[in-house]
Amino acid sequence: MLSSPRSATDLTSGEAARAAAGLRLVAPDAAGPVIELRGLTRVFRKPLDFAARAANLLGADIREEVVRAVDGVDLSVQPGEVVGLAGESGCGKSTLGRMVAGILSPSAGDIYFEGRRVAELKGQARRDYALAVQMIFQDPYTSLNPRMRIRDIVGEAPLVHGLTSRAELKAYVREMLSRVRMDPQYDTRYPHQFSGGQRQRIGIARALAVKPKFIVCDEAVAALDVSIQAQILNLFMELREQLSLTYLFISHDLGVINHLADRVVIMYLGRVVEEAETDELFARPNHPYTTALLDEIPRIETRRRVYQGIKGEIPSPLNPPSGCYFHPRCPHAMPVCREVAPPLKTVAPGHRSACHLNDRPA
Amino acid sequence: MTDVAGTHATAPVADDAKWQRVLRSFAENKQAVFGLALLVVLLLAALLAPVIAPQNPYDLAQISFLDAMMRPGEASPGGILHVLGTDSQGRDLLSAILYGLRISIVVSASATLIALVIGLVLGLAAGYFGGRFDAFLMRLVDVQISIPGLLIALLLLVAMGPGVGKLVIAMVAIYWAYFARIVRGVALVERKKEYVEAAICLALPRWRIVLRHLLVNCLPPVMVVGTVLLARAVLLEASLSYLGLGVPVTQPSLGLLIANGFGYLMSGEYWVSFFPGVALVMLIFGVNLVGDHLRDVLNPRLQR
Ligand SMILES: Nc1ncnc2c1ncn2[C@@H]1O[C@H](COP(=O)(O)OP(=O)(O)OP(=O)(O)O)[C@@H](O)[C@H]1O
Ligand code: SF4
Ligand SMILES: [Mg+2]
Numbered sequence: 001m002l003s004s005p006r007s008a009t010d011l012t013s014g015e016a017a018r019a020a021a022g023l024r025l026v027a028p029d030a031a032g033p034v035i036e037l038r039g040l041t042r043v044f045r046k047p048l049d050f051a052a053r054a055a056n057l058l059g060a061d062i063r064e065e066v067v068r069a070v071d072g073v074d075l076s077v078q079p080g081e082v083v084g085l086a087g088e089s090g091c092g093k094s095t096l097g098r099m100v101a102g103i104l105s106p107s108a109g110d111i112y113f114e115g116r117r118v119a120e121l122k123g124q125a126r127r128d129y130a131l132a133v134q135m136i137f138q139d140p141y142t143s144l145n146p147r148m149r150i151r152d153i154v155g156e157a158p159l160v161h162g163l164t165s166r167a168e169l170k171a172y173v174r175e176m177l178s179r180v181r182m183d184p185q186y187d188t189r190y191p192h193q194f195s196g197g198q199r200q201r202i203g204i205a206r207a208l209a210v211k212p213k214f215i216v217c218d219e220a221v222a223a224l225d226v227s228i229q230a231q232i233l234n235l236f237m238e239l240r241e242q243l244s245l246t247y248l249f250i251s252h253d254l255g256v257i258n259h260l261a262d263r264v265v266i267m268y269l270g271r272v273v274e275e276a277e278t279d280e281l282f283a284r285p286n287h288p289y290t291t292a293l294l295d296e297i298p299r300i301e302t303r304r305r306v307y308q309g310i311k312g313e314i315p316s317p318l319n320p321p322s323g324c325y326f327h328p329r330c331p332h333a334m335p336v337c338r339e340v341a342p343p344l345k346t347v348a349p350g351h352r353s354a355c356h357l358n359d360r361p362a
Numbered sequence: 363m364t365d366v367a368g369t370h371a372t373a374p375v376a377d378d379a380k381w382q383r384v385l386r387s388f389a390e391n392k393q394a395v396f397g398l399a400l401l402v403v404l405l406l407a408a409l410l411a412p413v414i415a416p417q418n419p420y421d422l423a424q425i426s427f428l429d430a431m432m433r434p435g436e437a438s439p440g441g442i443l444h445v446l447g448t449d450s451q452g453r454d455l456l457s458a459i460l461y462g463l464r465i466s467i468v469v470s471a472s473a474t475l476i477a478l479v480i481g482l483v484l485g486l487a488a489g490y491f492g493g494r495f496d497a498f499l500m501r502l503v504d505v506q507i508s509i510p511g512l513l514i515a516l517l518l519l520v521a522m523g524p525g526v527g528k529l530v531i532a533m534v535a536i537y538w539a540y541f542a543r544i545v546r547g548v549a550l551v552e553r554k555k556e557y558v559e560a561a562i563c564l565a566l567p568r569w570r571i572v573l574r575h576l577l578v579n580c581l582p583p584v585m586v587v588g589t590v591l592l593a594r595a596v597l598l599e600a601s602l603s604y605l606g607l608g609v610p611v612t613q614p615s616l617g618l619l620i621a622n623g624f625g626y627l628m629s630g631e632y633w634v635s636f637f638p639g640v641a642l643v644m645l646i647f648g649v650n651l652v653g654d655h656l657r658d659v660l661n662p663r664l665q666r
Contacts, residue, residue, distance in 0.1 A: 098559070101563050102562075102563060102565075103559050103562050103563055127565050130563070130564075130565035131564070131565055133563075134563060134564075135559070135560070135563050137556040137559070137560065138556070139556055142555040142556045142557060143555075143556035143557055143559075143560055144557055144560075145557040145561075145575050145578075145579070146557075146579065147578045147579060148574075148575075148578075156564070156566065156574075157564035157565070157566060160564075160566055160567070160570070161565065203560070206560065206564070210564060210565075
């Protein structure tokens with residue numbers, strides 16, 4: 001890093017220079033989080049169609065459908081960390097992941113990449129961020145363009161962005177394929193010639209080809225057979241070691257998250273309800289929702305049956321309950337829960353939870 | 363088709379399995395082979411018309427009124443054997459049909475192709491970018507499709523006057539809407555697939571995503587619709603020419619030939635109308651057979 005020659009006589013100006021440099025450097029440096037989310041929010045609106053507007057003219061009261069898919073999420077991810085993101089279907093995990101990966105734009109709030117506000121990035125810096133954060137998708141059958149050969153699927157982006165040359169492309173792609181433990185000779189084939197697990201490897205190779213630092217895995221193994229799941233999860237962990245990657249690992253499978261994540265974030269209807277180191281969260285869950293989820297972790301053989309049995313329906317995100325979103329289903333709900341949304345509070349070092357139970361005098 | 367659940371660990375299928383499959387299933391289907399053969403023969407005949415036609419029907423020096431209305435099989439004093447007879451102006455009918463086939467094919471194919479390109483561009487843009495442009499375009503398409511094509515063409519041709527170029531323009535004005543609608547629908551579906559999100563995530567330029575990712579995946583349904591519309595275009599061209607609004611009298615297409623002979627149909631001189639009619643039916647039949655099979659082969663539900 002910066003090694004500026006300093007002399008004793010030059011101390012003050014040297015310090016000033018370092019302070020100034022520090023101001024700029026503190027953020028992109030390894031010390032800060034790779035990704036930081038502040039109040040990140042995404043609202044989906046379904047505008048009224050012609051029929052609805054006509055009906056409204058005649059006195060009907062049809063409102064625009066508004067879903068706050070992600071609602072004011074704060075989160076920071078340190079370099080090298082694996083953060084697990086869990087929650088029931090529809091709670092906004094994918095929406096959050098897509099915003100982080102730059103596929104969806106936030107409605108409000110900010111994403112900071114290596115300390116810099118993504119919304120302000122332009123040109124080269126913007127591109128660097130876009131490439132540094134990659135995503136692995138859930139469905140290995142729709143995530144690869146069926147009409148492109150593997151070498152084009154993997155090689156297109158690095159070629160477009162000048163990470164390799166046309167002459168070296170073949171070798172580059174083959175290297176990426178060996179990284180994900182695929183036979184490099186497959187590079188001229190089409191996606192339909194591969195199995196689900198292999199396709200997922202190709203998707204990983206495609207992401208690795210642009211040298212990412214941060215990878216969002218959105219249910220990346222959920223569509224695979226259990227035996228294949230383990231292989232892909234191991235691949236993720238190998239790559240993390242080799243390439244010092246950071247992951248946001250989205251899964252509704254708490255077993256997988258327990259196995260993989262350093263830290264776990266639990267979401268409910270677009271909000272973070274609890275966040276802690278993995279061991280802490282599994283040993284001492286604080287939020288009643290987390291407790292309910294943990295009770296539901298199925299045995300290996302029934303892994304696919306997740307979350308059944310939390311009492312009550314998931315409320316519609318179109319029309320969330322008042323106060324604590326979980327109160328209609330919470331066994332500990334109190335009058336205050338219906339009125340006031342509980343903020344996230346630190347309940348132990350590194351452990352935050354959003355529940356009014358923590359406000360009661362012990 | 364292939365590898366449905368992704369159960370095999372390695373799936374050593376040959377590289378171009380898909381096209382081999384298309385060809386093989388084509389070869390296995392007798393109707394498709396017949397239709398394709400028919401089309402190839404007609405295309406060759408149209409292409410080679412100047413070589414194989416006994417006479418150049420556009421060259422007035424070769425045509426004599428004295429040869430008018432000869433029966434099929436008669437030979438003129440000039441020595442030409444009129445296999446399909448001659449028409450009221452003394453043109454050799456086989457020659458006129460070969461040249462007419464040419465015009466019919468060129469007019470309807472170019473109109474379909476231009477409409478396809480326009481529809482593809484507009485449909486892709488509407489499907490990918492959505493918004494007001496999409497809404498506007500789709501209203502336009504709805505209106506356009508709800509008016510009978512023949513009516514639109516008639517109005518346009520009456521306004522613009524006759525001529526091969528104007529005929530093509532009128533037909534493009536009808537058919538672009540069908541292409542735009544189908545492409546837009548497919549693009550809407552494809553755009554939501556994860557491979558497009560992956561392309562966005564890889565910061566690929568937009569035009570590249572639209573052209574290299576979306577476009578190729580929209581082509582199969584476009585090809586199917588293309589053959590259907592091509593058959594319709596052949597018919598429409600014939601109808602317009604029959605009505606005298608299409609090609610000029612000196613360069614008759616199949617439709618105009620049919621019209622020319624129509625008056626004699628009831629007086630026993632059937633051939634003047636009948637043989638061009640047979641050629642028209644064969645052309646449409648061939649296109650439809652191939653199109654039908656293409657639809658089966660390219661059915662997206664059987665794909666991948
Ligand atoms: N493009 C969209 N348009 C409108 N609503 C959307 C869109 N994408 C997501 N939503 C809504 O936002 C909410 C969160 O969806 P999201 O896909 O992020 O949930 P999820 O936690 O990933 O669920 P799952 O576990 O089923 O994948 C849902 O109510 C969903 O209906
Ligand atoms: S705030 Fe109230 S309703 Fe919400 S989880 Fe805590 S106890 Fe249950
Ligand atoms: Mg999801």
